Amino acid sequence: MIKKLLNKEKEYAKVSINKNFKNKSVDDKFWIKCSSCNNDIFKKEVEENLNVCPKCNYHFKFSARERIDLLIDEGTFVELDKDLTSINILNFPEYEEKIDKYSKKTKEKEAVITGYGKLCGIDVVLCVMNPDFMMGSMGAIVGEKITKGIEYAIENQLPVMIVSASGGARMQEGIISLMQMAKISQVLKKLSDNNLLYISILTDPTTGGVTASFAMLGDLIIAEPNALIGFAGPRVIKQTIKQDLPEGFQKSEFLLEHGFIDLIVDRKDMKNKLYKILKIHGY
Amino acid sequence: MIKKLLNKEKEYAKVSINKNFKNKSVDDKFWIKCSSCNNDIFKKEVEENLNVCPKCNYHFKFSARERIDLLIDEGTFVELDKDLTSINILNFPEYEEKIDKYSKKTKEKEAVITGYGKLCGIDVVLCVMNPDFMMGSMGAIVGEKITKGIEYAIENQLPVMIVSASGGARMQEGIISLMQMAKISQVLKKLSDNNLLYISILTDPTTGGVTASFAMLGDLIIAEPNALIGFAGPRVIKQTIKQDLPEGFQKSEFLLEHGFIDLIVDRKDMKNKLYKILKIHGY
Amino acid sequence: MSSSLQIDKPIIELEKKIEELKRISKENNIDLSTEIKILSEKLSNLKRDVYENLTPWQKVGLSRSSNRPTTKDYIENICSEFIELHGDRLYKDDKAIIGGIGFIENIAVTIIGHQKGKDVKENIERNFGMPHPEGYRKALRLMKQAEKFNRPIITFIDTPGAFCGLEAEQRGQGEAIAKNLFEMSSLKVPIISVVIGEGGSGGALGLGVSNKVAMLEHSIYSVISPEGLASILWKEASKASEAANIMKLTSKDLYELKVIDKIIKEPLGGAQEDVEFTAKNIKEYILEEIEYFKNQKKEDIISQRYNKFRKIGYNL
Amino acid sequence: MSSSLQIDKPIIELEKKIEELKRISKENNIDLSTEIKILSEKLSNLKRDVYENLTPWQKVGLSRSSNRPTTKDYIENICSEFIELHGDRLYKDDKAIIGGIGFIENIAVTIIGHQKGKDVKENIERNFGMPHPEGYRKALRLMKQAEKFNRPIITFIDTPGAFCGLEAEQRGQGEAIAKNLFEMSSLKVPIISVVIGEGGSGGALGLGVSNKVAMLEHSIYSVISPEGLASILWKEASKASEAANIMKLTSKDLYELKVIDKIIKEPLGGAQEDVEFTAKNIKEYILEEIEYFKNQKKEDIISQRYNKFRKIGYNL
Numbered sequence A, B: 001m002i003k004k005l006l007n008k009e010k011e012y013a014k015v016s017i018n019k020n021f022k023n024k025s026v027d028d029k030f031w032i033k034c035s036s037c038n039n040d041i042f043k044k045e046v047e048e049n050l051n052v053c054p055k056c057n058y059h060f061k062f063s064a065r066e067r068i069d070l071l072i073d074e075g076t077f078v079e080l081d082k083d084l085t086s087i088n089i090l091n092f093p094e095y096e097e098k099i100d101k102y103s104k105k106t107k108e109k110e111a112v113i114t115g116y117g118k119l120c121g122i123d124v125v126l127c128v129m130n131p132d133f134m135m136g137s138m139g140a141i142v143g144e145k146i147t148k149g150i151e152y153a154i155e156n157q158l159p160v161m162i163v164s165a166s167g168g169a170r171m172q173e174g175i176i177s178l179m180q181m182a183k184i185s186q187v188l189k190k191l192s193d194n195n196l197l198y199i200s201i202l203t204d205p206t207t208g209g210v211t212a213s214f215a216m217l218g219d220l221i222i223a224e225p226n227a228l229i230g231f232a233g234p235r236v237i238k239q240t241i242k243q244d245l246p247e248g249f250q251k252s253e254f255l256l257e258h259g260f261i262d263l264i265v266d267r268k269d270m271k272n273k274l275y276k277i278l279k280i281h282g283y
Numbered sequence C, D: 001m002s003s004s005l006q007i008d009k010p011i012i013e014l015e016k017k018i019e020e021l022k023r024i025s026k027e028n029n030i031d032l033s034t035e036i037k038i039l040s041e042k043l044s045n046l047k048r049d050v051y052e053n054l055t056p057w058q059k060v061g062l063s064r065s066s067n068r069p070t071t072k073d074y075i076e077n078i079c080s081e082f083i084e085l086h087g088d089r090l091y092k093d094d095k096a097i098i099g100g101i102g103f104i105e106n107i108a109v110t111i112i113g114h115q116k117g118k119d120v121k122e123n124i125e126r127n128f129g130m131p132h133p134e135g136y137r138k139a140l141r142l143m144k145q146a147e148k149f150n151r152p153i154i155t156f157i158d159t160p161g162a163f164c165g166l167e168a169e170q171r172g173q174g175e176a177i178a179k180n181l182f183e184m185s186s187l188k189v190p191i192i193s194v195v196i197g198e199g200g201s202g203g204a205l206g207l208g209v210s211n212k213v214a215m216l217e218h219s220i221y222s223v224i225s226p227e228g229l230a231s232i233l234w235k236e237a238s239k240a241s242e243a244a245n246i247m248k249l250t251s252k253d254l255y256e257l258k259v260i261d262k263i264i265k266e267p268l269g270g271a272q273e274d275v276e277f278t279a280k281n282i283k284e285y286i287l288e289e290i291e292y293f294k295n296q297k298k299e300d301i302i303s304q305r306y307n308k309f310r311k312i313g314y315n316l
């Protein structure tokens, strides 16, 4: 579950904007090459387009904070539990150092941001996983923060949205990270028994223990285009079946066809679509 | 849904014991040829073996009355609604004549026998479809009798067993026969909401509207060996896909493999197995 | 559909004649208004005559005709907002059944319906409106959600039948339909169904265990196709029109049999002649029924549906 | 399993030596009873020494060893009656998970467990105990039935993990496991789980959201295989034994972490040395727990299970 996460690190970096600089000319600061359509694109244009390629609509990585700004009305987001930080339960070698490194890099304390705010005026709870923090891996704190977010929603009878972006369980927390799958799934069941809406939003990549728990439990499941979504990662599957994977395997469009997601929504349309869905659900 | 029923009539007759006589010798009265293993078998031996080939365990047709004797403790069966007879709701040509013909042939008034009795001392409701009566087709009376049987079970908090053997809905009753699927399914839901056990027993053949309703709704679904079980009949499917069907397609063993039945039980073991299941369910 | 063409033939001829007169009148500047008026009245009468006296077999043709409006057409005309939702969460998204959530006026609803294609390509994609098991499982998933969020369910029925293929059998066509009948019977929200085209057997009923079932005037609903019945009775599928006569598959027949609750009027010539008019009639019917169930208790909604089907057959 | 052989090596050598002495003693009519007695005691001590001080990696080997008793072995030894039930009613009967109903003493139960094979042929049939989505869906179907008929649920956990194949992904491996976690969390009957061999990640947890989770002494439970972790940390699967050391995957570790509730004793040498003894211990544990939950209210059963998992992680 964790394996592909680390294996993917390199591949993942490929689609990050900064890594797409061509290093050979003075233009490098301004131009990037889209890894999907191979066009050279003005960097600023991509950034202003929510990190989506303006030529081919390829959806690149998008940070958790930007996501919150995209979805939540300005100035209304109240973050919950933002100071919770991981402890090294298993005494796993070099885990603290790793956490430190990512904290400095991302200026976040963990791989998920949780809180509440307004979406077009509607009160919602929003949890956004941070793909830049240890690949969005799920340890005890990610589990705890999401659980508390959902508990807040139950108390206040609010709908919940979780934006997934994760390599799965965090191996440095061993069995404890595995158990977060059960912990979050059960509080989602409680939310559901309260007839409250849960919308799961899948972004690139959503794999492992996250896919095998809350990512797949939405009343509605929405994916961004071209997101990798699966239980096992492509590399592991390739090893297992000793064959190349079919084109588009485990992408959003593949999952839609196979019946596992309700709809694919472009990043720029996401807020509006969520608003409509919330309205139809009586919020 | 009805089509295969009539189409199958000939094929079906092949496996009936009387039709398996070789007509050329004086031995005909005593010997039959098994249509499955091609062995010549002493007719009496098959009959004493519950119409199961002693050489290859092929399960031939078995009449509804014999089924009741097989499953219900002697002298304890009380039949319900035995005088209900079909009316020709649609004024369908020659329907009355057909009913008459089958009534005379089978000495039954309809294609299902319903009632209650004891199975190894446990009170149960049992409905047995009669494959000899218009191919066990389901019209308003079949629907009504089964519904009333299940209602009796709900009133008296008894488990229900239905032995299916049917070509599907009875086309002479048109839309009314189709609606029996809904009628029986909904009373089974009521039974289920009462936490009462329903065991569906599938025998050769179970197809069409019966498969698409009560046959597939058992808490447990048990089939006899080599029973044909499907929604569409093999002939219709062949026409649709313009290809031969794979060996064993739509047989009990195929359905077990594909996850649609719980277990396959030989006719001779059926009563004992049902008894054990009833005991485990607290009856 | 050849049968549909046959219905239209005299009408189309007369329409052509009127056009011709108009052209002549204009080109030659002759006043033919009297003649045109007479013919127009004749056309009107002919239309009424033809469409009010369609034989069952002609209705079969009309209900199947390729230009008949589909579930999507009605959704577009009825809903102020509609979001299609996909997938059974088990195996596939079956395009022969579509479903989603939206608003009719300001009432949130879940809508599910069989979906035929408009052309060959779309028909292949949608398997001519013949669902696989996953279509029924998607429908049930969406219905359970409607129940959770307390939305009325609207279903549009329009299928030749559930698909009779190898894979459909393998993945439990019978089980899928049965499960729908079973679960629909105890849903706590009202279910309102409209047969808009073909109501083909178990494949139709899989979306039809509803509190109220209406039929468009020229739609059909039957346990088997007329062709199927003919080939059984007379070993000749070509005698389908005779079969249709005895089957009682028209909206009028089914209303008399008390299997359906309402016949929804189509424009002269059939629904395709004026989709907006037909949709308006459907919408009015749906809103009326939603209003009727609005203040009913959940138990009453369930028992009304239950009693409706409980009665069919024996006490007729 | 090479690792398992390594554990046994000195023991087997000593056993052979004792046999040899016995043979010599008998054949030559010499009294070697003192020597034999000394060696037997030594053997006993050696065994205790070896099996009480197994390294985590040795336990991994033992938990995976091909002669380790499986779900079926325990069912046979625990139940006075057992009827296996098949199928997910959707796609397939997955033989990597078995399930059914039966009696333990006179208590009706539903039992579900991962099932490995005894030989290559059976292992292929059972996919080495690695379920596809339909295995989890069968399990859930049987659990829902247990709830309906108010039977306690016993699950035996023994899998390298859910299968990582193309078709498993295509049919929703993630969805299937997630749905089980979701649904198990609110079942109204007690669920008691015993990890009997390998508890491999999400594939194990899919049967493990239980009121009580016990582990056989030499079984393991982890988020990833030691080989997997080693290849990530050091790019060398061969350093699995080092990885196992830091993973906290033994029953003792997990008991200390409060992730499991009980360690069930195995006979000296491991469960395979005395299946009946191991089964007896398991049975006693199960009966004790069933007794504990017997008179509890449904809400209390649900909230006990809920609180158990709610606590894991943050408040450690």
Ligand SMILES: [Zn+2]
Pocket (backbone or CB within 6 Å): A034, A035, A036, A037, A038, A039, A053, A054, A055, A056, A057, A058
């Ligand atoms: Zn591009």
Ligand SMILES: [Zn+2]
Pocket (backbone or CB within 6 Å): B034, B035, B036, B037, B038, B039, B053, B054, B055, B056, B057, B058
């Ligand atoms: Zn034979």
